[in-house]
Amino acid sequence: MAATTETVSLPYVQAPETSESLDWADLVTLDLAKFDQPGGKQELAEEFSRSIEEVGFFYLKNHGLSKEDIDTQFAIGKSVLSLTDEEKLPFRAALEAGDYNGWKPAGTRDLIPGVKDNFEIYNIPKFIPEHANRPHPEIVKEYIETIERFSKHIHEQIVKKLLVIFSIALGLDDEEWFLKKHRYEKTSGDHLRYMKYYKRTEEENEKLGGVWLKGHSDMGSLTLLFRQPVAALQVLAKDGTWKWVRPQTDAITVNIADALQFLTNGYLKSSIHRVVAPPKDQAHIDRLGVLYMVRIEDDTELLPIEESPVLRERGLLGQETLSSDGRPVTAGEWVKQRIIKNLANTSTDKGDNEETEVEIFKGVKVKYYD
Numbered sequence: 001m002a003a004t005t006e007t008v009s010l011p012y013v014q015a016p017e018t019s020e021s022l023d024w025a026d027l028v029t030l031d032l033a034k035f036d037q038p039g040g041k042q043e044l045a046e047e048f049s050r051s052i053e054e055v056g057f058f059y060l061k062n063h064g065l066s067k068e069d070i071d072t073q074f075a076i077g078k079s080v081l082s083l084t085d086e087e088k089l090p091f092r093a094a095l096e097a098g099d100y101n102g103w104k105p106a107g108t109r110d111l112i113p114g115v116k117d118n119f120e121i122y123n124i125p126k127f128i129p130e131h132a133n134r135p136h137p138e139i140v141k142e143y144i145e146t147i148e149r150f151s152k153h154i155h156e157q158i159v160k161k162l163l164v165i166f167s168i169a170l171g172l173d174d175e176e177w178f179l180k181k182h183r184y185e186k187t188s189g190d191h192l193r194y195m196k197y198y199k200r201t202e203e204e205n206e207k208l209g210g211v212w213l214k215g216h217s218d219m220g221s222l223t224l225l226f227r228q229p230v231a232a233l234q235v236l237a238k239d240g241t242w243k244w245v246r247p248q249t250d251a252i253t254v255n256i257a258d259a260l261q262f263l264t265n266g267y268l269k270s271s272i273h274r275v276v277a278p279p280k281d282q283a284h285i286d287r288l289g290v291l292y293m294v295r296i297e298d299d300t301e302l303l304p305i306e307e308s309p310v311l312r313e314r315g316l317l318g319q320e321t322l323s324s325d326g327r328p329v330t331a332g333e334w335v336k337q338r339i340i341k342n343l344a345n346t347s348t349d350k351g352d353n354e355e356t357e358v359e360i361f362k363g364v365k366v367k368y369y370d
């Protein structure tokens with residue numbers, strides 16, 4: 001059977017932004033252009049430290065990717081995800097085995113009894129020999145060099161700078177502390193993600209209380225979200241209220257995830273966020289996203305960083321999270337179990353929207369928020 005979308009159509013036209021006035025989160029913007037200026041890294045580390053006092057979300061500008069680079073990824077994502085389910089099936093991710101590379105169909109999870117999740121994903125792992133023989137749909141193969149360039153730019157020019165900023169913010173003598181645990185050639189689940197939420201009817205939204213993906217934290221080190229004009233992402237603010245994350249045209253939205261929270265005993269907060277029904281003027285749009293997930297090397301033990309004076313001064317050392325067998329959780333185990341428990345089929349009758357806590361690995365749990 002021929003592919004329904006055999007070409008990537010450019011220029012990609014983004015959906016118009018909402019004209020509704022929403023309660024937007026006030027987030028710090030880090031300017032990566034400062035990184036190579038004298039004193040710039042230190043300045044960025046100070047700004048970053050201030051930003052995390054609020055929520056674990058911030059914007060990043062001057063990241064070196066053009067609007068065209070990003071739109072090309074949206075166009076590729078659109079083509080891949082609009083293949084038929086039959087065409088995507090050979091590339092289905094082995095979610096049940098803890099592997100999310102490839103295709104996650106919509107509807108693997110029950111949100112409430114009778115209503116399933118409405119998002120599908122195509123994940124492309126980092127470009128290392130371990131993944132070289134992965135099969136992909138033709139459209140991905142055709143654009144694989146563009147995808148590889150985009151993906152490697154993110155790691156080399158964006159993620160690496162952020163990892164240096166984090167080391168400085170934690171007062172570590174070794175500016176490369178985090179870099180040494182995020183080596184590109186090593187095994188870890190870094191990947192580029194195309195993600196699409198299908199629009200829902202008013203009736204369905206009512207049943208779900210508007211919640212499409214319940215308040216959660218992400219499983220790795222960082223999540224990077226590219227320009228997302230369809231408002232739906234919300235972050236849990238310090239005062240306990242949900243604020244909308246404003247789509248930015250020129251900036252990437254970044255959030256901190258579980259591994260960094262474990263390594264800093266909560267000084268870097270794995271931010272709680274959720275996805276809700278978009279405002280009325282965007283309710284008719286299928287919401288396409290391009291994301292990049294940063295993961296720490298699989299064999300890293302997720303213990304607070306002893307060498308950090310910032311953690312020591314705050315009394316954050318010596319109370320690590322251990323699993324029930326008294327061992328530290330490793331990053332690879334954590335990610336694998338979270339994929340099985342949070343992305344593969346729902347294992348409870350009540351559905352994800354009713355869950356408040358799920359055991360991920362030997363007594364260590366994640367919480368979900370209303």
Ligand SMILES: O=C(O)CCC(=O)C(=O)O
Pocket residue numbers: 195213218225228232233273274275289
């Ligand atoms: O779609 C978004 O804006 C965020 C998605 C998300 O939170 C996730 O995939 O973990």
Ligand SMILES: [Fe+2]
Pocket residue numbers: 216217218273
């Ligand atoms: Fe998330």
